[in-house]
Amino acid sequence: AQSxxxxxxxxxxxxxxxxxxxxxxxxxxxxxxxxxxxxPGQGLQLLLKYxxxxxxxxxxxxxxxEFKRSQSSFNLRKPSVHWSDAAEYFCAVGGESYGKLTFGxxxxxxxHP
Amino acid sequence: DAGVIQSPRHExxxxxxxVTLRCKPISGHNSLFxxxxxxxxxxxxxxYFNNNVPIDDSGMPEDRFSAKMPNASFxxxxxxxxxxxxxxxxxxxxxxxxxxxxxxxxxxxV
Numbered sequence: 001a002q003s004x005x006x007x008x009x010x011x012x013x014x015x016x017x018x019x020x021x022x023x024x025x026x027x028x029x030x031x032x033x034x035x036x037x038x039x040p041g042q043g044l045q046l047l048l049k050y051x052x053x054x055x056x057x058x059x060x061x062x063x064x065x066e067f068k069r070s071q072s073s074f075n076l077r078k079p080s081v082h083w084s085d086a087a088e089y090f091c092a093v094g095g096e097s098y099g100k101l102t103f104g105x106x107x108x109x110x111x112h113p
Numbered sequence: 114d115a116g117v118i119q120s121p122r123h124e125x126x127x128x129x130x131x132v133t134l135r136c137k138p139i140s141g142h143n144s145l146f147x148x149x150x151x152x153x154x155x156x157x158x159x160x161y162f163n164n165n166v167p168i169d170d171s172g173m174p175e176d177r178f179s180a181k182m183p184n185a186s187f188x189x190x191x192x193x194x195x196x197x198x199x200x201x202x203x204x205x206x207x208x209x210x211x212x213x214x215x216x217x218x219x220x221x222x223v
Contacts, residue, residue, distance in 0.1 A: 034212070043204060043216040051210070090156065094212075100146065100169070101212060103156040 006104035021076040023091030033074040117215035131193040138207030148204040
């Protein structure tokens with residue numbers, strides 16, 4: 001069975017600081033990995049995805065994520081956080097049916113000025 | 114590209130009533146998914162369709178829930194009868210290689 005663990009329920013950073021959100025997955029085959037962001041009362045917006053190839057993927061809004069097969073991880077990073085990045089972030093794993101995703105419980109990001 | 118369109122955005126209904134949620138996927142996307150989001154259980158896949166055919170409905174919680182996709186541009190999720198524990202945000206997503214989510218329907222059953 002596939003699963004995703006986001007160990008941090010809530011992270012607080014100062015504006016301008018770097019950010020890393022952790023994601024560990026369990027999947028029996030080559031995973032397709034995603035990061036989504038959700039602002040309060042809104043839907044989920046895709047930040048980036050990994051299917052194959054280069055293990056460092058770039059996404060929108062200055063985010064990047066690195067796939068590490070040996071660690072079963074797909075951590076999300078941003079070098080300098082902006083106040084507008086405050087939201088909830090979800091890591092998800094799927095297979096050949098691209099929308100059949102299993103989500104982590106989410107990490108709430110708070111940004112202090 | 115108008116994205117995935119869900120209606121209504123908000124629905125408040127009384128226990129026992131029938132509720133129908135609607136979704137228009139992105140044109141050309143051949144897969145459609147219904148997810149439910151709650152504080153307790155997070156985001157759960159309820160059912161998904163491929164080329165209008167239901168493929169996996171193992172996430173549908175009870176027989177009170179049903180979903181249809183009569184054509185490539187429309188899907189419904191129906192709850193009959195509704196119960197307070199059905200209160201949640203219901204998302205529709207469509208996909209080829211990049212799952213795109215609608216804005217969701219916030220359902221409150223009182």
